[in-house]
Amino acid sequence: MSAPGLELSDEALAELRAALDPGHLLVDRELCAGFEHDITGRFGGAACAVARPADTAQVAAVVRICAKRAIPLVPQGGNTGLVGGGVPRGGELVVWLGRLQQLGDVDQVAAQVIVGAGVTLEQLQRHAHAAGLDVGIDHGARAAATICGMAATNAGGGLALRYGTMRAQIAGIEAVLADGSILRRLSGVLKDNAGYDLPALLIGSEGTLAVITAVAVRLVPAHRHRVTALVGLAGMEDALALFATLRQRVGSLVGTDFFDACGLARVRDHRGLRAPFERAWPVYLVIECAADVDPTEELAGAVEESGIALDVAFADDSQGRAKLWAYRELQNESVAAGGVPHKLDVSVRIPDVPRFAAEVRDLIAAFDATAEVILYGHLGDGNVHVNVLGPDPDDARVDVAVLELVARYGGSISAEHGVGIAKREHLHLSRSRAEIDAMQRLKHALDPGDILNPGCVLPAGGSATRPRQSATGG
Ligand code: 2HG
Ligand code: ZN
Numbered sequence: 001m002s003a004p005g006l007e008l009s010d011e012a013l014a015e016l017r018a019a020l021d022p023g024h025l026l027v028d029r030e031l032c033a034g035f036e037h038d039i040t041g042r043f044g045g046a047a048c049a050v051a052r053p054a055d056t057a058q059v060a061a062v063v064r065i066c067a068k069r070a071i072p073l074v075p076q077g078g079n080t081g082l083v084g085g086g087v088p089r090g091g092e093l094v095v096w097l098g099r100l101q102q103l104g105d106v107d108q109v110a111a112q113v114i115v116g117a118g119v120t121l122e123q124l125q126r127h128a129h130a131a132g133l134d135v136g137i138d139h140g141a142r143a144a145a146t147i148c149g150m151a152a153t154n155a156g157g158g159l160a161l162r163y164g165t166m167r168a169q170i171a172g173i174e175a176v177l178a179d180g181s182i183l184r185r186l187s188g189v190l191k192d193n194a195g196y197d198l199p200a201l202l203i204g205s206e207g208t209l210a211v212i213t214a215v216a217v218r219l220v221p222a223h224r225h226r227v228t229a230l231v232g233l234a235g236m237e238d239a240l241a242l243f244a245t246l247r248q249r250v251g252s253l254v255g256t257d258f259f260d261a262c263g264l265a266r267v268r269d270h271r272g273l274r275a276p277f278e279r280a281w282p283v284y285l286v287i288e289c290a291a292d293v294d295p296t297e298e299l300a301g302a303v304e305e306s307g308i309a310l311d312v313a314f315a316d317d318s319q320g321r322a323k324l325w326a327y328r329e330l331q332n333e334s335v336a337a338g339g340v341p342h343k344l345d346v347s348v349r350i351p352d353v354p355r356f357a358a359e360v361r362d363l364i365a366a367f368d369a370t371a372e373v374i375l376y377g378h379l380g381d382g383n384v385h386v387n388v389l390g391p392d393p394d395d396a397r398v399d400v401a402v403l404e405l406v407a408r409y410g411g412s413i414s415a416e417h418g419v420g421i422a423k424r425e426h427l428h429l430s431r432s433r434a435e436i437d438a439m440q441r442l443k444h445a446l447d448p449g450d451i452l453n454p455g456c457v458l459p460a461g462g463s464a465t466r467p468r469q470s471a472t473g474g
Contacts, residue, residue, distance in 0.1 A: 025051055039336065040341070042343075048092065052098070053095065053099065055099075056100070063176050067179055071093050073092055073095050074088050075152070075452075076149075077098065077149030078141070082332075082417045083419060085418050102115060103127055106133060108131065112188045112218055113217055114172075115147050118148070120146055121141075122142040125138070128222070134220050137159055137163065154418070156415065159254055163220060167204065169217055171189075171216040172216035173202055173203070183210065185198065187216075207453035208454075209443065225291055227290075228287065230286055230313045230324040232277050239283050240353060243379050245302055252298060253288075256378070257288075258285050259328050260375050265280075270333065273326065276311075277311040281310055331387075339393075341374075342387070345416055345417040346413055347406075348382050348384070349410070353384060356411070363401050364391075367397065368390055371389065371391050374388075404429065412430050413426050425460065
């Protein structure tokens with residue numbers, strides 16, 4: 001039975017059923033439920049149904065039906081998004097892309113591979129490793145996050161310092177446009193300036209301009225040696241100073257993530273992990289190096305000579321490295337175990353991170369002295385994940401205060417998770433009126449019926465059919 005008020009007409013149901021493999025249009029409330037809410041518990045709503053296409057042709061057929069019948073749709077992959085862009089708000093058709101499992105042969109010469117929308121990051125990493133190569137992107141949600149969801153949000157992660165965000169990993173895209181036509185640019189040709197760069201436009205468009213069905217991914221060399229260090233530090237200023245030394249001295253550096261004492265306590269509590277060191281320190285930096293010659297000496301020498309590290313542990317085997325990374329990668333999950341947090345993925349200039357972190361803490365303490373502020377992120381990208389537990393998750397004042405602070409720093413209110421539903425009304429803090437108007441005109445041109453992930457990314461009121469002036473310029 002469908003949710004009351006959200007029923008599709010019998011004709012729409014019949015058309016959608018005919019477009020999909022038998023049993024792959026879900027209308028049963030219990031079956032739909034697993035697709036209706038995000039992992040934070042903060043976003044979601046009832047879907048009118050869930051379509052599970054098997055391939056690009058079926059995605060195109062579903063989109064054509066939606067366009068003809070004005071049915072709004074939300075593309076969904078691994079549902080690991082954190083800004084509400086991959087779940088229905090109420091009444092949309094969820095188009096689940098998990099069955100698009102194409103995993104092409106690795107082109108060793110070009111170092112590229114074509115992958116379908118539903119392939120997870122972990123599957124791709126295994127596939128690349130088997131071919132002696134690696135993926136230039138990684139993050140804690142690798143087991144569930146899909147490559148096309150990561151393309152749709154221009155995901156980042158810990159390796160962006162070395163290899164850039166998802167956009168830099170992509171050599172081509174296949175996508176279904178709002179009228180059901182298929183845009184295919186998967187040749188993988190790197191120098192290709194024949195007209196506008198449509199794949200680049202679709203990356204990071206969060207399902208509002210097209211449904212991405214496949215991606216040609218660029219692969220990177222699989223280095224013979226990887227070393228991870230966990231360093232205890234007196235504060236963020238020291239973390240920044242250590243980062244500056246590493247950047248200058250350690251050519252094998254691929255990532256520098258940080259977390260704080262609150263976050264470590266939460267992870268240990270949640271997973272029953274032992275403390276990494278005998279003493280607790282205010283801030284921790286996880287450093288990752290990769291090279292063909294063992295980088296341990298280079299890294300250890302730089303850490304020691306910096307004179308800043310209060311404690312340090314190294315690991316060069318995969319189990320030991322995973323243990324050190326666990327303290328960082330389990331932050332998200334451990335915070336979620338403590339309640340529904342205010343979660344703000346932002347970035348500022350790298351040298352501003354310590355001052356910004358301190359100001360965020362002061363700002364939130366002034367608002368609610370009992371609030372718990374957990375900061376972690378990717379120091380080498382200036383990317384801070386501000387997590388706040390305590391204040392009512394629906395009290396937008398916390399989010400607004402943090403995002404306005406980001407704007408005062410000239411940073412970005414959306415670093416690597418996307419704008420989604422969570423931040424669309426704050427877009428003007430990072431983008432000018434001219435930019436938002438141009439985005440709205442693009443949306444209108446490519447999706448005049450506003451069926452593709454409506455309400456995501458762009459501020460409400462300025463629907464795709466009526467480009468509007470945003471409230472404030474930036
Ligand atoms: C991470 O770096 C993810 O762990 C999640 O981007 C960030 O939990 C978050 O706020
Ligand atoms: Zn992150």
